[in-house]
Amino acid sequence: MxxxxxxxxxxxxxxxxxxxxxxxxxxxxxxxxxxxSTNIILMIADGAGLSQITAAIYKNGNKSNLENFEVVGLQKTHSANSLITDSAASGTAMACGTKTLNGAIGVDAKNRSYESILKICEKKGYNSGMIVTSSIVHATPASFYANVPSRAEYQEIAYQLSKSEVDFFIGGGEKHFIKRNDNKNLVNEMKDWEFVSNLDQFNSSTSQKVGYFISYEEPPSLIEGRKPLLDIGLNSILKKLNSRDEPFFLLVEGSQVDWGGHDNDFEFVTSEYIEFDRAIGVALKFVDENPNTLLVVTADHETGGLGITSGNIRKFNPRARFSTKGHTATMVPVFSKGVGSSEFSGIYDNTEIFYKMMLQVK
Ligand SMILES: [Zn+2]
The missing domain is CATH 1.20.5 (Single alpha-helices involved in coiled-coils or other helix-helix interfaces)
Structure with missing residues (x-):
């Protein structure tokens, strides 16, 4: 019994x-x-056409991490209403897959809102992050989380970020969150978030959502004294995202190559791109170690109409001329590596960047 x-x-x-x-x-x-599931890393060097890249390669001792890519394509950058795009229309094209008017963020030419790839990924349970060298509400990053008819609505864009599903961000522009016409203090209202004031704190934080404002206004350029951060900051965000079980979408922007172009300042342009290139090195290492990743490196348009017109071959010291203080319509290159990278060869519209990345979103 x-x-x-x-x-x-x-x-x-x-x-x-x-x-x-x-x-x-x-x-x-x-x-x-x-x-x-595929992680997606999209890296945009704002305003970096082939001449900016070429100049940065020579200035960097004739080497670039871009030479490790096998798949290269070209994208056409025109917007819905202009051959010459701005960062809002081109950011929206890549983030949301629609052409729109210059200045518009996350909406089409008829002001209809679109979901960005970041938002679609978040809905599917992905984590997400952004690291930029402008303010976090600037046109390119804003295209990935906001829907506003004008890129100038910084306070509304900040509000939309505060309500978004983004998990980690590093960038400037704290003032748009705390010194506002509606007297709200978004940093206090973002209860799910921990805000840190340096990268060590960012690294050691165990919070689910972490924000790091690197400046109150727009961050200064490297020449003006910004501490290089894009590569080590990218490494930090990648570590956080990779420690989670879900896949992720990550936006990286070398924002100020464009500003150097607008200033017709060759040193400004090349120093900013060389920092961006170091960040590409970090991303490439991540792809090698985590093959379930798609890495896309591109620009949103060219700025300055730059041409390399002379230089010293022994010192690899290029000299260049700008042909405009604004943007140009020249196509910009797209470098890709990892899962689904072969989709990115050929010539296509900037909206295709969205659709080609979406092929990997399950
Ligand atoms: Zn731009």
Whole structure:
């Protein structure tokens, strides 16, 4: 009799064990499959056409991390209403897959709102991050989380970021969050977030959402004394995103190549691109270590109509001329590596960047 009860007990015990074990295995399998979903890293050097890239390569001792890419394409950058795009229309094209008017963020030419790839990914359970060297509400990053008819609505864009699903960000422009016409202090209102004041704090934070304002206004240029951050900051965000079980979407912008172009300042342009190039190195290493990743490196348009017109071959010291203080319509290159990278060869519209990345979103 005792043996009978023992057998019953043992059978239940092992059944129970089997059951919980199979659930656990199933969960592990799901996590693993999820983990295998493609991470997407989109890197945009604002205003960097082929001449900016070429000049930065020569200035960097004739080497660039871009030379590690095998797939290269070209994108046409015109907007819905102009051959010469601005960063809002081109950012929206890549983020949302629609051409729009210059100045518009996350809406089409008829002011209809579109979901960005970042938002679509978040809805599917991805994590997301952004690291930029402008303010975080500037046109390019804003295209990935905001919907406003004008890029100048910085306070509204900041408000929309405060309500967004973005998990990590590093960038400037704190004032748009705390010194506002509506007297709101968004930093205080963003209860799910931890705000840190340096990269060490960012790294050691265990919060689910972390924001790091690198400046109150727009960050200064490297020449003006900004501490190089894009590469080490990218490394920090990648570590955080990769420590989670879900895949991620990450936007990286070298924002100020464009500003150097507007200033017709060659040193400004090349120093900013060389920092961006170091960040590309960090991203490439991540792709090598995490093959379930798509890396796309591009620009939103060219700025300055730059031409390399002379230079010293022994010192690899290029000299250049700008032909405009504004943007140009020249096509910009697209470099890609990892899962789905072969989609990015050829010549296509900037809206295709969205659709080609979306092929990897499951
Ligand atoms: Zn731009």
């Amino acid at each position: 005792r043996l009978f009860f023992f057998t019953i007990y043992f059978t239940f015990y092992s059944l129970n064990l089997c059951f919980s074990q199979s659930i656990k295995l199933e969960m592990q399998k799901l996590k693993k499959e999820n983990k295998k």
